[in-house]
Structure formats: C-alpha cells, structure tokens
Amino acid sequence: MAALGGKLTKNLVRTLGPGRHGDGSGLYLVVDPSGARRWIVRVTVKGQRNREGKPLV
Numbered sequence: 001m002a003a004l005g006g007k008l009t010k011n012l013v014r015t016l017g018p019g020r021h022g023d024g025s026g027l028y029l030v031v032d033p034s035g036a037r038r039w040i041v042r043v044t045v046k047g048q049r050n051r052e053g054k055p056l057v
Contacts, residue, residue, distance in 0.1 A: 013037070 006023035
C-alpha cells in the first residue's frame with residue numbers, strides 16, 4: 001500500500017479557488033466556480049488506454 005503523503009492539506013483544500021489541483025499519484029481536487037468540490041482519481045489498469053478502450057501506440 002502506498003504511503004499517504006499528499007500535498008493538499010485540510011486548510012489548503014478549504015481555501016483553493018476554481019480549477020484542478022493535483023495532490024500527487026493521480027489524485028485531483030476539482031473546484032467549480034460555484035465552490036463545489038469533488039475528488040477525482042486517475043488510474044491505469046493493465047496498460048494505458050484511450051477513451052474508446054483501444055491501446056495507445
């Protein structure tokens with residue numbers, strides 16, 4: 001299991017403005033102009049694939 005040592009702290013998450021903010025290792029906090037916040041994690045399983053599911057060349 002990977003160590004938890006992200007760049008985004010609780011206080012920083014509370015004060016960040018709109019945009020996509022990376023925490024490291026594929027974890028992102030997305031802040032909308034309305035102030036809504038959501039976490040996105042990007043992972044690769046068994047090689048990289050494009051949106052259609054085809055292997056990247």
